[in-house]
Amino acid sequence: MSWFRRRAEEPPPPEEEAPPEPEPEAAIEPEPEPSLEAGVERSRSGFVARLQGLFRGGIDEATWEAVEETLIAGDVGATLALAVVERARRRRDPGGAEAAVQAELAALLLPRPEGEWTPRRPDQTQPAVVLVVGVNGTGKTTTIAKLAARERARGQRVLLAAADTFRAAASEQLEVWAKRIGVPLVTHQAGADPAAVVFDALDAAVARATDLVIVDTAGRLHTKHNLMDELAKIRRTIDKRLPGADPEVLFVLDATTGQNGLAQARAFHEASPLTGIVLSKLDSTAKGGIVFAVEQGLGVPVLFIGVGERLGDLLPFDPRAFVAALFGPAGGA
Amino acid sequence: MFDALSDRLRDALAKLTGHGRVSEADVDTAMREVRLALLEADVNFKVVKDFVARVRERAVGAEVLENLNAGQQVVKIVNEELTAMLSVGDRTFRLIGQPAVVALVGLQGSGKTTSAAKLARHLVKQGRRPLLVAADPYRPAAVDQLMALGRSLDIPVHGAPQGTPVPVIAAEGIAQARKTGRDVVIIDTAGRLTIDETLMAEIRTLAKTVAPCETLLVVDAMVGQEAVTVAEAFRDAVPLTGLIMTKIDGDARGGAALSISAVTGLPVKFLGTGEKTDALEPFHPDRLAGRILGMGDVLTLIERAQENFDERQATQLADKLRRNSFTLEDFLDQMQQIKKMGPIGQLLDLMPGMGGLAKEAQGAVDRGEMKRVEAIIRSMTPDERRDPSLLNGSRRRRIARGSGTTTPDVNRLLKQFGEMQRLMKQLGRGGGRRNLLGLGR
Numbered sequence: 202m203s204w205f206r207r208r209a210e211e212p213p214p215p216e217e218e219a220p221p222e223p224e225p226e227a228a229i230e231p232e233p234e235p236s237l238e239a240g241v242e243r244s245r246s247g248f249v250a251r252l253q254g255l256f257r258g259g260i261d262e263a264t265w266e267a268v269e270e271t272l273i274a275g276d277v278g279a280t281l282a283l284a285v286v287e288r289a290r291r292r293r294d295p296g297g298a299e300a301a302v303q304a305e306l307a308a309l310l311l312p313r314p315e316g317e318w319t320p321r322r323p324d325q326t327q328p329a330v331v332l333v334v335g336v337n338g339t340g341k342t343t344t345i346a347k348l349a350a351r352e353r354a355r356g357q358r359v360l361l362a363a364a365d366t367f368r369a370a371a372s373e374q375l376e377v378w379a380k381r382i383g384v385p386l387v388t389h390q391a392g393a394d395p396a397a398v399v400f401d402a403l404d405a406a407v408a409r410a411t412d413l414v415i416v417d418t419a420g421r422l423h424t425k426h427n428l429m430d431e432l433a434k435i436r437r438t439i440d441k442r443l444p445g446a447d448p449e450v451l452f453v454l455d456a457t458t459g460q461n462g463l464a465q466a467r468a469f470h471e472a473s474p475l476t477g478i479v480l481s482k483l484d485s486t487a488k489g490g491i492v493f494a495v496e497q498g499l500g501v502p503v504l505f506i507g508v509g510e511r512l513g514d515l516l517p518f519d520p521r522a523f524v525a526a527l528f529g530p531a532g533g534a
Numbered sequence: 535m536f537d538a539l540s541d542r543l544r545d546a547l548a549k550l551t552g553h554g555r556v557s558e559a560d561v562d563t564a565m566r567e568v569r570l571a572l573l574e575a576d577v578n579f580k581v582v583k584d585f586v587a588r589v590r591e592r593a594v595g596a597e598v599l600e601n602l603n604a605g606q607q608v609v610k611i612v613n614e615e616l617t618a619m620l621s622v623g624d625r626t627f628r629l630i631g632q633p634a635v636v637a638l639v640g641l642q643g644s645g646k647t648t649s650a651a652k653l654a655r656h657l658v659k660q661g662r663r664p665l666l667v668a669a670d671p672y673r674p675a676a677v678d679q680l681m682a683l684g685r686s687l688d689i690p691v692h693g694a695p696q697g698t699p700v701p702v703i704a705a706e707g708i709a710q711a712r713k714t715g716r717d718v719v720i721i722d723t724a725g726r727l728t729i730d731e732t733l734m735a736e737i738r739t740l741a742k743t744v745a746p747c748e749t750l751l752v753v754d755a756m757v758g759q760e761a762v763t764v765a766e767a768f769r770d771a772v773p774l775t776g777l778i779m780t781k782i783d784g785d786a787r788g789g790a791a792l793s794i795s796a797v798t799g800l801p802v803k804f805l806g807t808g809e810k811t812d813a814l815e816p817f818h819p820d821r822l823a824g825r826i827l828g829m830g831d832v833l834t835l836i837e838r839a840q841e842n843f844d845e846r847q848a849t850q851l852a853d854k855l856r857r858n859s860f861t862l863e864d865f866l867d868q869m870q871q872i873k874k875m876g877p878i879g880q881l882l883d884l885m886p887g888m889g890g891l892a893k894e895a896q897g898a899v900d901r902g903e904m905k906r907v908e909a910i911i912r913s914m915t916p917d918e919r920r921d922p923s924l925l926n927g928s929r930r931r932r933i934a935r936g937s938g939t940t941t942p943d944v945n946r947l948l949k950q951f952g953e954m955q956r957l958m959k960q961l962g963r964g965g966g967r968r969n970l971l972g973l974g975r
Contacts, residue, residue: 273579369683374675423785424783459757464786491758
């Protein structure tokens, strides 16, 4: 991270575009600087950069700038975009601006295990538990339906818990899905304690020898302390009822979310440590670039992407395709 | 992270302590941070580019006002430009027609259904008789959701059996409104992606069929760079009249509003500020400008203290001080003012002179003392508020009972107030209102 600091202290980048093919004479000539030390540092880095430019086969300023804008437009975030482009520029063999930046972006994403994701289940005598969380309107319920359909297709016995007792008709929405998929649902009255719903659902799951319980929670803004506490309580309820179940906590992040996505993920991670991210609505024109900052900041991987409203529209996250899509046309995710 | 960003901006600006005129170097330093702040606030990068260019032009060589330094002057210009951009269009919510038809459109999960209910409630308060129309046949239980909200608000909801085309649902809703004497119809449409040709065609037909007098795009405050593309696509499909920005009660900066207003010229008409149905507020461009810049109400305070100091209020206050008639009522007013200014702690950085006072005030808020003081004053009769000397032991006991406090609490407040009155009197003689705020240099 020393990078950002250095960047912050650097003098403003020259506004005028550098010549496409930097000339060696210009490269050697140090620019006048008020402070000697800074001047040396600056001219040295400038010199190295320009020298490298010669070997790079002339990727000009405008190209780098365009790539940087592409990243910003894809919600990668200005600070991270600057850092990524800068790193790409220092690559010995960039092989083109886009390729270099794509390689740097890919390097930001966490390594993920081979093979298909399955919810962890440390104790086979107990059901696996997946807790699905996120702010309002990101697509938690739809994601749960998709996930339930996926697991059911894999032959798992799934049970859904409607722990969103706050939003009007939230449990009805989940009920419609449960019927369509053909899985049981545990629900309480509107306004009931969500932790109680979860407790009952776990009871029912144990009684029915269920393989997997998926818990739908109310959307909550990460800044509402009482609601985040409620989430922590739900988490504790799971730990209490099924000690050692070690639930998966999936955070549903709307791909259209901007820089606030990181603050969201962080707050949820604090309330109940996240084990994975579902990037929803990637079938929109948005690119979901905030996940780079989220994976970097939290060390939690994106597991799935949501690409539509049908049950089959939940796909495993493919880092290479995701990075490439940042540079693709709108909606090309 | 937002705080860190604001701090950086603040630090960068704090170095610009020059007076006289804003130099080009000042502007460069400031604009680099402003650009970053705006981008991190999710303002569209093209909008940021134009904005930075415009501010640079205005700021270079600008005269630094008395009592400000170059950094503050730049912030002032930035803030004015932001406010101007957010002030585009006509923010009036106009209901025309019998019934007046309002349609809400937007992406999935932006908060249309909740906003529809909030808007209905808002209109009821204004003496209107709204009817809600559930025109989302796609999302499971979307109709149930609106029905449940309608029931809780005692506002009728028109729904239709699955498979009814959306324009038909809307037309039926309008017919029902006419029959039942409802004067506003609020149509809640399904969330849709802008690249979904079929669904975009559907709202196009809907808008043509029912010709809403207000078609509002519902936008999530947390949305990123795509806000502009989304807004343009909806604007091209239907005649949008404005925006409702939702979920502003989170900590997103809401740069999307700026992007959309800048590119489409559409005004924000309402803000959704909570999950409950009464959480709908009119939009204030200056407040959002402060939020996007990350300096919140500090700006408002600077402006208020330095520039737009309300002369009438000033004269009144001076008058009161002269006549020693600063009463407990005024004290209550002042407290309300401070409360409205939001998190007082935020003021600390820019207003060193006020640090101690603000910290104390914030502490008082945190400890719930402000509430207690308010309760005590509100338990007094108007006469008592104007003239605390009326307060004998028995009255004090009554007030303590009425406010749920103790007599020592009441005594303490009166003592503090007495001291404050004396202080005000001194300041009144010195004419040092500015010094009170710690702004004088």
